[in-house]
Amino acid sequence: MALVSGPRGRRFWLETVEAYVYLLPTLAVLGLFTFYPFINAFLYSGYDIRTRTVPGAVVHTSTEAGSWIPLLARGRIPEELAAVLEGVGAVQDKLWVRARGANWWILKDDASGQEYLVVQEGALLRVHPAATRWALDPVGGENFRRVLRDPDFAKAVRNTSIYVGVSVPVTLILALVLATLLHRAVGGKAFFRLTSFLPYITPVVAITMVWAWIYDRDYGLLNYFLKTVAGWLGLEFSLINWLNDARYVMPALILMNIWRFVGYQALILLAGMQGIDREYYEAARVDGAGGWSVWRKITVPLLTPQIFFLLIISLIGSFKIFEEVLILLQGPGPEKAGLTIVYYVFTKAFDSKQYGVASAASVxxxxxxxxxSVFQLTVVQKRVHYER
Amino acid sequence: MRKFAIAVLVCALGVGALGQVTISFWHAMSGALGTTLAELIDKFHKENPGIRVDLVYQGGYGTLQQKLTAAVAAGQPPTLAQQYENWTTGWLAALVDLDLFLSEAILADLLPQFDQRFEGRVVTVPFNKSILVLYYRPDLVPTPPTTWAEFEAEVARIGKDEAKGVYGTAFRPPNPEIFLTLLHQAGGSILNEDWSETTINNAQGLAAAEFAARLAQYALVQSGYISDAIQKGIAIGMFIDTSAGYTYNMNAAKTAGVPLSVAPLPCNVNCASMIQGTNLAIFSPNQSRAQVQAAAKLIEFLLREDNIVYWAQKTGYLPVTRTAIYGQLWQGYIAGKPEQKVMTDQLIAGGFGQLLHPRYMDMRSLLITYWELLLKGEGTPKAILDALAAEIEALR
Incomplete structure (x- = not known):
């Protein structure tokens, strides 16, 4: 037994190591740009984070406030202080005063980059080694309370929910219709496949900038089109200010994203349709089923794995909507009608510099x-038919 | 002999490099602004052969802010960078006290409008500064108003006709600086002097809000730049906008084939106007004293009269020191340029900057929300101000 498992074991481990060596670049990239920030977001959500000077343990206490302070205030270093700092590893002629407040002074040692903080407490001066850095102060659940009490966050959740609730099902239904038509089309299939896929492979920034013009109130294609159609029908049409009227901001975002993703989703569904065994259709025809009932009872049920995949992917993607808001509206839009959850996280981190609050919102x-996703994987997946 | 010459040359270069201090300067000045800044840095290099400035364009203000945020967090900021006041409050601890490195004369020469202290410390000096002024259409407004009452009467006279695209004035909800200017002109403020009380909804605040609400009835209210509206042929009698938008507004008017001019803001209790634009600050992490001294030398160079005036002439920003703004160079330049003179006089008449509160950015976000409600008439000015004050109070 041992004779057989010995070399097998070695080979198994060699292959495992080899596989991991191949996986290493991917794991490194994922680790650095996905897992590390992911874990940190959780960590940071419990802290107040700011750049501040953090003092270490006191290394000296002086009673020389009267002689030290006038010198420190002018950026000079008292001889006694320099000697004290030399005793803890500083280089005298590399020391300088870089900042001061009402009762504190920060010195820096160029030889090591180490900082020292002198704090006045009554008649005493205490000397600490110090570091100016991102400091994390635990605040418990305060960041979450702040987010949950913030009316802007409530608005962001509402806006994002509307966006997801409309764009995900509508895109999927349109994609299903488009895929069915493409599946049936006799000529020009390749052309339509290519054109419907183009919006998906075009960079979102380029798409959004074009749509910003399409939505322009006075020169936009959309208003021009609607006005023309209204004219044919003899209806009144007042120009819609798509990006500056709170009522139309969300429809504008939804419309653009339906257009962007419908082709991609249709292609996935089309591939699924082409993979369905022809025998099912032939059997249905023998039984006398019509086109509609074949589509409803055979095509759609056998497409549920693809539909399910698209549902999960587009739901997750839609919740993360951000670039479109940033470029199309260049802000949260009128009455913050375009404020989404990720945009909220972005402004809390980079405008307000409340990294803890931003992390809490992202959590x-x-x-x-x-x-x-759990709901989909447990409840919705039960309705998915996998062909055996 | 050739080998010897090369050796001497290499040694000379080596010694030269040894004596040289390199500093980095991150900025967001694009196009002609960036070119002018680069010209000034070239001049600085000629005057200071021992200092090398790595001038790094980091993209727009948003990008610069993000890169600085990340760089400070990583402990690797540049030596010198442009920054808005509300960015500075986020990394105040990492900045060098400028009054330890700049001469007293230089700091005393700054216009009092730019005397900004962060928790009592002098950590910034003004750099590219602009101010809000009144733009008006001389064909629609023959004499620009000088008081709030005149302003309101003129705006109401022009009125609002959406079908024809005619508006008395225009306001942008994302730009609450206009409201802050009206607030200051009425003698109000967001918080009191020592930040112990929210004062935005007091009598002065209400006067400003009611005035804005009355003007808003005749206003084009939209998020986009006003120059875009002008370019599309929309007629706007008068509007308050930054002097830095001068070129954009003038070009838009030119495209639309309409006249446009600049006047000082109409005044109320005072003639204050909000100052915009960034400051310069020196970072400490990862910088030696020699680098900090070199950066201070560059600041002193940029604040020298000839350089300030050159910068202002080429960019449209305003001079920031007494010597420069009252000096012959600038006064001579604006003598033939009435619009630049208006902007200069507006700054001299009184300017105020951002509130240096660490939560100002959140307060500004609230201001945007409520400024928009006020402009759209969604609630009475009093109810809107009270709700705004309650939310600011929670941040204070």
């Missing part, structure tokens, strides 16, 4: 997406 977004 809440994760919980929302995670719960919906």
């Amino acid at each position: 809440i977004l994760f919980v929302i997406i995670f719960s919906l």
